[in-house]
Amino acid sequence: xxxxxxxxxxxEDRAAVDSVLASGWIAQGPAVAALEALFVAxxxxxxxxxxxxxxxxxxxxxxxxxxxQGTVVAMPSYSCSALLNAVFMAGAxxxxxxxxxxSFCIDPDALAENAADAQIVVxxxxxxxxxxxxxxxxxxxxVIEDCCQALGGSVDGIPLGTRGAASIxxxxxxxxxxxxxxxxxxxxxxxxVANVRDYREFxxxxxxxxxxxxxxxxIQAALVGxxxxxxxxxxxxxxxxxxxxxxxxxTGLGSQSGIGSPGRMTHRFVVVAPDSRTRDRLRTHxxxxxxxxxxxxxxxxxxxxxxxxxxxxxxxAEQLADVALxxxxxxxxxxxxxxxxxxxxxxxxx
Ligand SMILES: *Cc1c(COP(=O)(O)O)cnc(C)c1O
Numbered sequence: 001x002x003x004x005x006x007x008x009x010x011x012e013d014r015a016a017v018d019s020v021l022a023s024g025w026i027a028q029g030p031a032v033a034a035l036e037a038l039f040v041a042x043x044x045x046x047x048x049x050x051x052x053x054x055x056x057x058x059x060x061x062x063x064x065x066x067x068x069q070g071t072v073v074a075m076p077s078y079s080c081s082a083l084l085n086a087v088f089m090a091g092a093x094x095x096x097x098x099x100x101x102x103s104f105c106i107d108p109d110a111l112a113e114n115a116a117d118a119q120i121v122v123x124x125x126x127x128x129x130x131x132x133x134x135x136x137x138x139x140x141x142x143v144i145e146d147c148c149q150a151l152g153g154s155v156d157g158i159p160l161g162t163r164g165a166a167s168i169x170x171x172x173x174x175x176x177x178x179x180x181x182x183x184x185x186x187x188x189x190x191x192x193v194a195n196v197r198d199y200r201e202f203x204x205x206x207x208x209x210x211x212x213x214x215x216x217x218x219i220q221a222a223l224v225g226x227x228x229x230x231x232x233x234x235x236x237x238x239x240x241x242x243x244x245x246x247x248x249x250x251t252g253l254g255s256q257s258g259i260g261s262p263g264r265m266t267h268r269f270v271v272v273a274p275d276s277r278t279r280d281r282l283r284t285h286x287x288x289x290x291x292x293x294x295x296x297x298x299x300x301x302x303x304x305x306x307x308x309x310x311x312x313x314x315x316x317a318e319q320l321a322d323v324a325l326x327x328x329x330x331x332x333x334x335x336x337x338x339x340x341x342x343x344x345x346x347x348x349x350x
Contacts, residue, residue, distance in 0.1 A: 002341065004292040005174050008331035009223070016226035020218045031218035035225045039169075039186050043162050047193030048186045049200060050221060054148045054170025056214040057183035058086035058122065061166040064187075064195035065142050066092055066120050074118035074141075076106035076126070077304045077317040083122055083146070084303055092120070096304045098314045099126075102257040104270070104324075107316065108135035114313070125150035125160050127268040127296070127326075129258050133163045144168060148183075151176045152231040153265030160265075166192055171220065176234060176267060177227035179220030234331060235265050241329055241338050242266040248342035252350030253282070269329045270296060271345075276322040278350055283325055289344040296326045 020031055032050050039048040051057050062073060071092040075083045078099045087094045095115035100107045104126040111121065116139075123131035124146040130153065136143050143164035147153075151169055153160045161167030166189070171182030185196045202211035227234070242259050246269075249255060254272035258264055273279035279295070286293045299305065299321040304314045311318050327341060 002291050002328050002333070002337050003330075004294050004326065004328050005330050006332040007173050007178050008227075010226075012229075013223055013226040016222040017219055020222040023218075026219050027217055028215040029218045031221035031225060032216050035184070035216075035221040035228075038225060038228055039184060042159060043186055043188075046162075046186055046188040047190060047197075048184055049193055049196040050182065050184045050216040051196075051200060051214045052183060052216055053181050053214075054146075054168055054172065054175075054183040055082040055086050056212075057168035057170070057185045058083065058144065058146065059089050060196040060199055060214070061144050061168055061185050061187075061192070062086060062090040062092055062120060063199065064185075064192045065144065065165055066090070071120060072115070072118045073120045073122060074106070074111055074115040075122040075303065076124050077302050077314045078104055078126070078297055078320050079124050079303060080297070081301065081303070081306060083124070084306060087122075094303075094307070096307060096309060096314070098316050099320070101272075101316045101319060103129045103131070104256055104320060105129055105131035106136065108132055108138070111136065112138070120144060120165075122146050123164065124148075125153065127256060127270055128153055128265040129256055130155050130160055137164075142166075148172075148175060149267040150265050152235045154263035157263065161186060162188070165189065171224045176238075176265060177224055177231065179216070179224040182216050182220045182224055237331060238266045238329060239264065241333060242269045244338050244342045245269045245327055245329075245345060248346040250346055250348055250350055253278075253348070266329065268296060268326045271325045271327065272320075273323045273325065274350065279323050279325050282348055282350075285348050286325075286327070286341075286344055289340070291328060291341055291344060293328070294326050295321065296324055297321055 036048040073092045074095040098110040145164040145167035147161040148170035166187040169184040171179040
């Protein structure tokens with residue numbers, strides 16, 4: 001069976017980890033600082049703070065931007081529960097907003113209509129597709145760019161994550177580069193980064209307040225940093241695989257918009273079927289050829305469903321949960337795998 005996702009760890013990555021293990025310093029230290037410097041350089045300045053997960057990064061970014069309890073934070077419904085968790089843990093109030101059926105990203109019109117009271121918006125660049133940050137900033141809202149699925153992507157040559165008030169990244173095992181776990185906050189605002197960093201340095205403080213330990217280890221940072229050195233090659237290979245699938249897509253099936261656009265980081269290649277029966281038939285068709293495919297977000301996982309809100313108010317998210325199917329797209333796929341997946345896809349009769 002070709003797995004839907006698998007991390008790619010090279011001999012150089014293992015050597016980078018080994019040198020940390022041999023150094024005698026394996027907790028947060030010089031490798032974490034080096035990873036932060038790398039993100040500052042990529043984003044042309046600002047500051048970065050590496051932490052234990054993408055959820056921790058989002059929690060800290062919300063805390064830094066919305067100091068008051070009760071800050072209202074908007075987020076897309078078609079997304080992962082980590083968003084809700086971070087908002088609640090920060091003492092903020094979530095506003096779930098429907099998405100666009102083409103990009104799968106939060107719909108700025110639905111935001112204006114149904115979440116006008118939000119001071120902060122979490123703009124998830126879903127599966128690599130850029131959310132419309134400029135439209136979301138209307139009215140002076142603070143945008144947190146969630147780049148957990150879009151690291152290495154850019155629009156008009158500008159890296160995703162540089163236009164909002166802050167951006168967050170995840171290095172979980174299924175993401176574009178991984179340390180097993182890990183996360184990072186970047187911001188152009190020194191005050192925002194200082195706020196995040198202040199929380200992270202939980203020990204030995206003269207003024208005591210309760211803080212979780214959300215630190216990253218140098219072991220993780222070395223693994224992530226080593227993979228970051230080949231981020232452009234990772235982007236190119238993912239684009240090549242996505243291009244092969246797009247060409248093989250039979251008439252009657254669609255895909256998330258923007259695949260193949262310049263600078264796009266394709267985290268996932270998601271097929272859009274005309275209805276749920278066709279989606280389920282496609283999954284069986286691929287599976288019987290030894291190809292594992294998944295519904296990226298199941299109906300019960302939609303954030304409005306977790307909150308017990310009326311599903312009729314979120315028609316796009318509901319539809320995507322029914323008709324989307326994600327094909328394997330990762331660095332462990334061989335050219336033969338990609339050909340087999342493409343041929344199997346093109347053989348499908350919608
Ligand atoms: C993975 C992910 C997160 C959470 O990151 P973790 O490192 O798993 O805590 C948040 N947002 C999005 C869009 C993600 O894909």
